[in-house]
Amino acid sequence: MALLNCRFRSDVLDMETTLTALVPEHAERPSPVLYLLHGLSDDDSSWLRRTAIERYAEPYGLAVIMPRVERSYYTDMARGPAWYRFLSEELPAVSARLFPISQRREETFVAGVSMGGYGAFKWALREPGRFAAAASLSGSLDIVAVGEREAPPPEYPWIFEHAPAGGEDDLLALLAHYRQPQPCQPALFQWCGSEDYLLEANRRFRDACRDTALTLDYGEGAGDHQWRYWDRQIQRVICWLPLERPRATPPT
Amino acid sequence: MALLNCRFRSDVLDMETTLTALVPEHAERPSPVLYLLHGLSDDDSSWLRRTAIERYAEPYGLAVIMPRVERSYYTDMARGPAWYRFLSEELPAVSARLFPISQRREETFVAGVSMGGYGAFKWALREPGRFAAAASLSGSLDIVAVGEREAPPPEYPWIFEHAPAGGEDDLLALLAHYRQPQPCQPALFQWCGSEDYLLEANRRFRDACRDTALTLDYGEGAGDHQWRYWDRQIQRVICWLPLERPRATPPT
Amino acid sequence: MALLNCRFRSDVLDMETTLTALVPEHAERPSPVLYLLHGLSDDDSSWLRRTAIERYAEPYGLAVIMPRVERSYYTDMARGPAWYRFLSEELPAVSARLFPISQRREETFVAGVSMGGYGAFKWALREPGRFAAAASLSGSLDIVAVGEREAPPPEYPWIFEHAPAGGEDDLLALLAHYRQPQPCQPALFQWCGSEDYLLEANRRFRDACRDTALTLDYGEGAGDHQWRYWDRQIQRVICWLPLERPRATPPT
Amino acid sequence: MALLNCRFRSDVLDMETTLTALVPEHAERPSPVLYLLHGLSDDDSSWLRRTAIERYAEPYGLAVIMPRVERSYYTDMARGPAWYRFLSEELPAVSARLFPISQRREETFVAGVSMGGYGAFKWALREPGRFAAAASLSGSLDIVAVGEREAPPPEYPWIFEHAPAGGEDDLLALLAHYRQPQPCQPALFQWCGSEDYLLEANRRFRDACRDTALTLDYGEGAGDHQWRYWDRQIQRVICWLPLERPRATPPT
8 A cells, every 4th residue: 555644734723734644556446444543642653653554454445544633632622723623624625635535434434542432433423424434442432531530631621621521522422312223323343451441431331332223343352551452453443344345354 | 735755566666665745735626747856866855855846836736746766767777677667657647546636738747857857858758648848957868978978877787778879768869759740749948057067968959959849948047966056947947837827926 | 964754752742743853864973953943833844845954954964853843832831731841851852862963052053933933042042051053034032922913823822821921931031131141142143024024023032132142143134924035044044053064155 | 662764865875765763762872773674575664564563672672773675685786786785884884873773783683574584694694793683584595596486586687697606695605604603693583484485495594504503593383475474473583682671571
């Protein structure tokens, strides 16, 4: 695949920013696309460096778009940039402009790790018409609980002026929209390690899904909050995506 | 503009290679495109580093594709890779696949410096149906004379098994095809510094053009074989291109 | 020179960030170093893309370190990261660790454009023992006035909880420390275009310098707030730096 | 670790080239270093993209230098650049100049895959005073046999004017120098997949080592000529390196 280190000007952020993209360079039609989101201390290069993501996506002809959102929790900050707007409006527009990626819902996916798992589910639940599927690995899925920790991330009060409970940044509240079947429902994949400090938050999200019409593939396995586990699980995510291409063998 | 450092697999070269691209990230239609070629010791980053090319192209909405061809003289080497085929077939195909660039002849241009000036004129004269215009700055336009120097570049015999005189790599021979007006004729721009060791070769090319139906904008000015002059002249080239957009002021 | 696109983990920011560096690859001793700071909407690639900085620094054997600080005004934000600490502590430490740059005050310089001109003078006036010289091009030198504009940058209140007047982020206040000659005084270079909206702020700084023991090279010239002027002026800055190497000719 | 995409001018190649480096950004002393060599169709980014090399090297504080040598077989070409000289002379000199890496033999290692396994063993056997250890994964260790294939790589005759048997590019011939114990002998690690078309060549090298004083760790395992196996084996290589740092757990 073509690896593209891209610098571009974001109008939403009003500054230059970066993204990393993997795009099949010899495909004949627009490629299915996975938006792949990073965690709290990462950037747009983290998936490339911490896993072999290109090798996993290549057999599927899957393009991968990796943005950079800093420590924003993929949220329009009360005192800071509009990162959710950047993610959900400008990033897809710029990506569609620059790269030969499919615009069809059936071929559009989002996944992420930790803070990025939260971002992936938030984007998919708020825009179900855009995504056929979404995956969270060790996602920080209970954003209200993040603020109630003894030591929340220092930027938490700059992101959320008021507690996000019940609003559009609260995944558990977003699930309420799916109590009845909806015309568009992204398939969900969720995994968390059994030693991960986010395990309870993940189980809460899983339990809350049971009251909805959503389809959730849920898994736990040995592991704590580390890339060595995500390197394996992202391969399972890609195998799980409803891609129309021939499948490779999932990792053992 | 978006700056894209791109690594991709070349089938012609049978290896990974790099290109640097500048692409308007907010345009609504495919952008006019300038293929911009480097000199003998350069690579795909040289125009970016040695000039402010992005700043010059931006007001015109002009995409710029900068490949890497090493010391190949943009030629299918007798003992080495098929660099001309890479340049003239694979590079435009991959660029059209990856980037939103125009495929119209009226919006496709090529330019280069030194060895890249030779490459630009060679490509344009051999494929006049692809390019509306081509420019050479201090171009190494007499490839036969390069081989007759006291110390030709060491790869010269690996590039050309036999002297290239009269063949498709000989610009002066290619000009013969243009003695009569042709359906497609790229407009030509040529500049060379008056202290440049390639001045005589440039004048020979200019003189040979006089026997053709081609339109050549020829200029000389103070300067030897250095980027400080090309940084200025490439601005003139961009102003000269038959772009449909509003023009900026040429440099003084 | 070697061009290094560097991604590294910042402990101060608690995230991955980027810097761009130019380093002489064949020097025998640590290279003199210029920290070169970007403006409000730029990033660490802006100097590379908007000027031919590598070409200007090369004859002097001058390394150039270009950090990325977003829209922070090089300030420890009231509600945001400690960007000044990142700039003044972590960046030089990481740079000294990663690159062969001089640690001698006589060979350490800082310059910047617009917001980066402010950053350059702030860093130099607060740490005169680190820098032999500092330069500002079209610098945003009156940070108090920035907040008093009709439409200050949206992040201004997140940067400065209280008006910065009289504090360590107020250049005019910092000048007070230099009323008497100090053991270390960086030489200052200041330029602003006569059409620049920051001209009055620049003149206020110039005037305030008259009451100090500092040496200021002040210049104005035709131009507004654009890179085409800074591309020329940065060449003058490099010529002006008290480097021990043979000088090139300044641009005409 | 710091990820450095580096472009620099090679004097040996007389052109700009690239290398990718991973360097601990917070270490207090020069880091032990692994030169990591790519295969026939790869470039300096292949290890980064096809494995999670940064994640594996990080716990050891190990710097990783990844050059680009194209399809050269790490050899001074009969009709082409002096790639072995570039590798063995210029690359370490430039790396030592640019990055804080150890110059001690005890902390210097080389490894590679396929063509790069050949390069790693060639460099180590020809310069045993430089390396404490060398590793080959699915290495192309019988260069004479490569030329005797039905379809050797097209560049083979440009690399080797005469068959390399018995010369300094023939690993089996180089082994003859080690029939008696030598003052410096790099520890060797060799692995090949049992389905790899290079298995017989690997066994020949292994057998030839038995007549020498060299210490060879030899392994075979399920796998053919693919990165999925090398991603696992490079972790074993790093665990095997005689590093003085605390060890992580090898992959299961």
